[in-house]
Amino acid sequence: MRxxxxxxxxxxxxxxxxxxxxxxxxxxxxxxxxxxxxVVDVTGxxxxxxxxxxxxxxxxxxxxxxxxxxxxxxxxxxxxxxNDLRNSELFxxxxxxxxxxxSFPQVTAPDFxxxxxxxxxxxxxxxxxxxxxxxxxxxxYLYDVAAGSELTRQGYVVAPxxxxxxxxxxxxxxxxxxxxxxxxxxxxxxxxxxxxxxxRRIKRLAIMDYxxxxxxxxTNGQWTVLTPRFAPNQQTITFMTYQxxxxxxxxxxLDSGRTRPLVQQxxxxxxxxxxxxxxxxxxxxxxxxxxxxxxxxxxxGAPQRLTNAPGxxxxxxxxxxxxxxxxxxxxxxxxxxYVMDADGSNQxxxxxxxxxxxxxxxxxxxxxxxxxxxxxxxxxxxxxSGAGERILTGGGYAEGPSxxxxxxxxxxxxxxxxxxxxxxxxxxxxTRRVPTPLGGSDPAWxxxxx
Amino acid sequence: xxxxxxxxxxxxxxGHAALLAALTFGFTVAGNPPRLPPAMEVSYIEEVGxxxxxxxxxxxPAAAAMAPVMGPSEDAAPTPTPAPPEPQAAVAxxxxxxxxxxxxxxxxxxxxxxxxxxAGVSDGxxxxxxxxxxxxxxxxxxxxxxxSAIIRQVQPCADRQIDPGPGASRIVTPxxxxxxxxxxxxxRPRVGAQRGIDDENRRYAQRVADLAVNAFVSCAPxxxxxxxxxxVPRGWSNFTxxxxxxx
Numbered sequence: 001m002r003x004x005x006x007x008x009x010x011x012x013x014x015x016x017x018x019x020x021x022x023x024x025x026x027x028x029x030x031x032x033x034x035x036x037x038x039v040v041d042v043t044g045x046x047x048x049x050x051x052x053x054x055x056x057x058x059x060x061x062x063x064x065x066x067x068x069x070x071x072x073x074x075x076x077x078x079x080x081x082x083n084d085l086r087n088s089e090l091f092x093x094x095x096x097x098x099x100x101x102x103s104f105p106q107v108t109a110p111d112f113x114x115x116x117x118x119x120x121x122x123x124x125x126x127x128x129x130x131x132x133x134x135x136x137x138x139x140x141y142l143y144d145v146a147a148g149s150e151l152t153r154q155g156y157v158v159a160p161x162x163x164x165x166x167x168x169x170x171x172x173x174x175x176x177x178x179x180x181x182x183x184x185x186x187x188x189x190x191x192x193x194x195x196x197x198x199x200r201r202i203k204r205l206a207i208m209d210y211x212x213x214x215x216x217x218x219t220n221g222q223w224t225v226l227t228p229r230f231a232p233n234q235q236t237i238t239f240m241t242y243q244x245x246x247x248x249x250x251x252x253x254l255d256s257g258r259t260r261p262l263v264q265q266x267x268x269x270x271x272x273x274x275x276x277x278x279x280x281x282x283x284x285x286x287x288x289x290x291x292x293x294x295x296x297x298x299x300x301g302a303p304q305r306l307t308n309a310p311g312x313x314x315x316x317x318x319x320x321x322x323x324x325x326x327x328x329x330x331x332x333x334x335x336x337x338y339v340m341d342a343d344g345s346n347q348x349x350x351x352x353x354x355x356x357x358x359x360x361x362x363x364x365x366x367x368x369x370x371x372x373x374x375x376x377x378x379x380x381x382x383x384x385s386g387a388g389e390r391i392l393t394g395g396g397y398a399e400g401p402s403x404x405x406x407x408x409x410x411x412x413x414x415x416x417x418x419x420x421x422x423x424x425x426x427x428x429x430x431t432r433r434v435p436t437p438l439g440g441s442d443p444a445w446x447x448x449x450x
Numbered sequence: 451x452x453x454x455x456x457x458x459x460x461x462x463x464x465g466h467a468a469l470l471a472a473l474t475f476g477f478t479v480a481g482n483p484p485r486l487p488p489a490m491e492v493s494y495i496e497e498v499g500x501x502x503x504x505x506x507x508x509x510x511p512a513a514a515a516m517a518p519v520m521g522p523s524e525d526a527a528p529t530p531t532p533a534p535p536e537p538q539a540a541v542a543x544x545x546x547x548x549x550x551x552x553x554x555x556x557x558x559x560x561x562x563x564x565x566x567x568x569a570g571v572s573d574g575x576x577x578x579x580x581x582x583x584x585x586x587x588x589x590x591x592x593x594x595x596x597x598s599a600i601i602r603q604v605q606p607c608a609d610r611q612i613d614p615g616p617g618a619s620r621i622v623t624p625x626x627x628x629x630x631x632x633x634x635x636x637x638r639p640r641v642g643a644q645r646g647i648d649d650e651n652r653r654y655a656q657r658v659a660d661l662a663v664n665a666f667v668s669c670a671p672x673x674x675x676x677x678x679x680x681x682v683p684r685g686w687s688n689f690t691x692x693x694x695x696x697x
Binding site: 036037038039040041042043044045046047048049050121144146147151177178179180181182367408427 | 660690694
């Protein structure tokens with residue numbers, strides 16, 4: 001027995017030594033490629049906000065316009081661009097204040113050595129020019145500081161009243177070029193503005209630019225309003241109102257300011273949302289104690305019932321291709337998310353976690369569904385299959401997600417009693433508050449403006 | 451077991467042990483490449499020596515560095531699309547004319563302060579082989595050493611690149627680099643076919659290509675690479691850098 005052990009140990013030692021001697025070496029830093037060239041692999045990078053310099057934008061000749069002097073506009077445009085990039089949580093703008101002044105000829109010949117000393121990796125420059133026909137030209141240039149090269153440029157000829165939109169479009173150009181994501185700064189938010197004590201809360205429809213500018217009220221607060229949603233073509237808004245103590249879905253025409261009911265029904269209607277082609281609206285209607293999801297043409301007509309299970313089916317939201325609908329239902333005993341084809345067929349449950357799920361919204365990219373996790377009230381996302389559930393918001397009451405048109409960010413309501421609008425970057429989880437003059441809830445993000 | 455059996459068994463055991471030891475020693479030795487004798491410098495006699503075997507140092511100066519420009523020039527200065535500015539000839543800014551070589555000194559002035567400890571190499575280009583020296587060969591070890599030297603110099607700039615979003619780390623971007631003898635870029639970096647692109651990260655592909663080029667040009671010119679291995683087969687005059695973000 002002992003001898004056998006010694007032999008076995010000796011064999012093990014031998015084989016181990018042999019194996020050690022034959023262990024393949026680690027890959028060398030310099031290898032030979034298929035074409036016989038030297039090949040070097042480098043892995044490096046970090047997750048951080050991108051430092052980008054945004055100096056004030058000069059003007060070729062100071063001119064007074066209805067929007068203000070072009071010199072002042074140059075400063076304001078730069079500030080809007082910097083704020084937009086900062087708001088995205090993906091950039092750390094440097095300036096406009098504190099940076100060297102940029103002359104008009106320098107707009108296309110940047111002082112790269114100077115900007116490299118600021119720590120900026122990229123640089124935004126531009127100009128504001130008053131044109132003889134009364135329009136403004138706002139030029140926007142993006143540079144790579146280290147490479148000393150221009151990455152992209154855009155110019156916008158706008159009426160003076162649209163100078164802020166041109167600034168947002170400039171920021172959109174920068175954002176898209178440097179992140180690969182779609183644009184979203186030139187957008188609007190419709191939401192429910194809230195003021196007054198809880199028992200006599202005045203709720204009005206309000207609309208503003210995504211950054212809080214150009215704020216105005218659409219309704220006067222006579223009737224409580226809830227769940228406003230933009231039509232994809234941005235011509236109308238649908239929402240629910242308690243007009244005459246009866247909840248029903250309304251349509252608001254953004255051009256004329258007129259309001260009309262979506263359907264003429266004696267039943268309670270609520271939770272409306274447009275189809276991607278703006279031609280239909282799905283909504284919930286309570287008939288004989290059972291609430292189902294219905295679809296109706298925007299122009300009116302007989303509603304078509306899409307669900308028929310006992311219980312409450314509500315909160316429908318189309319996939320971006322219009323082929324499927326996600327909705328919430330308590331048919332299984334608790335509030336969960338379900339997906340069905342657009343004609344109501346093939347209904348299947350996709351959420352199975354503890355607590356309830358509500359207010360599902362399909363991402364404009366189609367890859368995720370945002371929802372409110374009602375156990376604790378958090379905002380989360382999951383794949384349309386139900387896989388990969390991820391909670392995005394931390395402590396504090398949060399509900400009612402609405403996607404940015406690029407599918408990268410979500411706006412939602414934070415605070416149960418006194419609501420505020422907040423924003424979360426889906427990839428990083430970074431959040432920030434969206435300014436509103438009063439309290440706010442139920443935000444709905446518009447598509448990118450045309 | 452009688453005495454004869456014990457003796458026989460002992461002899462057999464000793465024999466096996468010796469055999470195993472020999473095999474172990476033999477394998478270990480076989481795993482290591484034989485040491486090459488140190489290189490000798492010899493003088494060839496003109497009439498007899500193979501003239502082509504000895505590198506002839508070039509009397510020409512290194513080519514002027516070219517401005518590293520990412521992507522095709524059309525991308526760098528696109529035509530304003532939605533509503534282009536209406537530049538006035540006298541005052542409106544014009545796109546800067548980029549001529550190769552006009553920024554030849556720029557890499558030096560913009561170069562980051564890199565305190566890289568390149569053991570055994572000088573800050574400038576390594577000395578070139580003297581006339582009459584044997585032709586240099588890019589061995590596996592030399593390639594590994596050069597690869598390490600390149601990585602040491604590029605890594606700080608690679609680490610500064612910012613991950614644009616989920617899945618971007620799966621994209622591998624090869625860039626083809628052509629260098630001058632002084633380590634500066636001799637031509638624009640060329641971005642090759644990226645690998646690892648899928649539906650989730652496709653939107654980041656162009657940005658990752660930017661980062662790959664930036665990772666190199668921000669730390670260019672390279673220094674301290676052996677001059678005698680510049681333009682040999684697999685030399686560092688042309689090489690491919692595969693860049694990726696950390697996962």
